[in-house]
Amino acid sequence: xxxxxxxxxxxxxxxxxxxxxxxxxxxxxxxxxxxxxxxxxxxxxxxxxxxxxxxxxxxxxxxxxxxxxxxxxxxxxxxxxxxxxxxxxxxxxxxxxxxxxxxxxxxxxxxxxxxxxxxxxxxxxxxxxxxxxxxxxxxxxxxxxxxxxxxxxxxxxxxxxxxxxxxxxxxxxxxxxxxxxxxxxxxxxxxxxxxxxxxxxxxxxxxxxxxxxxxxxxxxxxxxxxxxxxxxxxxxxxxxxxxxxxxxxxxxxxxxxxxx
Ligand code: MG
Numbered sequence: 001x002x003x004x005x006x007x008x009x010x011x012x013x014x015x016x017x018x019x020x021x022x023x024x025x026x027x028x029x030x031x032x033x034x035x036x037x038x039x040x041x042x043x044x045x046x047x048x049x050x051x052x053x054x055x056x057x058x059x060x061x062x063x064x065x066x067x068x069x070x071x072x073x074x075x076x077x078x079x080x081x082x083x084x085x086x087x088x089x090x091x092x093x094x095x096x097x098x099x100x101x102x103x104x105x106x107x108x109x110x111x112x113x114x115x116x117x118x119x120x121x122x123x124x125x126x127x128x129x130x131x132x133x134x135x136x137x138x139x140x141x142x143x144x145x146x147x148x149x150x151x152x153x154x155x156x157x158x159x160x161x162x163x164x165x166x167x168x169x170x171x172x173x174x175x176x177x178x179x180x181x182x183x184x185x186x187x188x189x190x191x192x193x194x195x196x197x198x199x200x201x202x203x204x205x206x207x208x209x210x211x212x213x214x215x216x217x218x219x220x221x222x223x224x225x226x227x228x229x230x231x232x233x234x235x236x237x238x239x240x241x242x243x244x245x246x247x248x249x250x251x252x253x254x255x256x257x258x259x260x
Contacts, residue, residue: 059256067255094253105242111190112260121149121178134246170214193235
């Protein structure tokens with residue numbers, strides 16, 4: 001039922017006695033039978049219908065809503081996961097980091113996912129470099145997509161907004177001013193481990209920042225480290241998504257996720 005076109009192609013090439021190649025760029029010299037249009041059509045399984053949100057950035061019908069501005073019911077405190085998330089709800093619209101209250105994390109665990117999250121740096125610009133509007137989105141609770149006010153704010157390139165922190169700089173700086181909202185649309189492929197605990201395939205991430213491609217299927221080198229080279233930790237599975245308290249009043253809104 002789930003045979004792909006390539007499965008058919010390999011079978012076809014095998015039958016014809018042509019050396020098997022997954023992606024040939026020339027037609028086989030000997031064709032045992034003429035190809036028909038329906039031989040490359042996939043009908044089953046049918047593709048699931050998902051209703052898009054009203055506007056770009058709105059949650060589609062199959063998304064899990066992690067934050068809609070009203071409460072932090074989907075989140076807990078990172079300092080004590082039995083306690084509610086300690087950040088502030090503002091105007092039934094967004095949440096704001098309460099500096100030094102600790103990070104927050106989702107109750108649910110995720111692996112491969114599509115994540116939409118909006119953020120804004122504090123309206124009053126304070127400090128500079130890493131001290132301005134710093135937070136972060138940690139995929140699988142370990143791998144940080146940096147959140148920072150990178151609007152007219154120089155810091156190291158792999159530490160600015162939309163970098164994989166201390167790992168890979170973004171392709172461009174797409175940051176809006178602190179008075180505006182930013183979007184991240186993230187497509188994340190979780191790290192895979194072998195049975196012996198070694199990495200089978202590293203995590204990968206694609207990120208659109210305000211609709212602009214900033215990470216293009218980037219390979220994540222490992223655990224986010226402030227000091228030292230990256231490497232992967234012991235084998236782990238799906239895990240929570242966490243948001244960092246870096247001592248700045250960074251704001252978040254409209255967070256939704258689709259499991260992939
Ligand atoms: Mg950070």
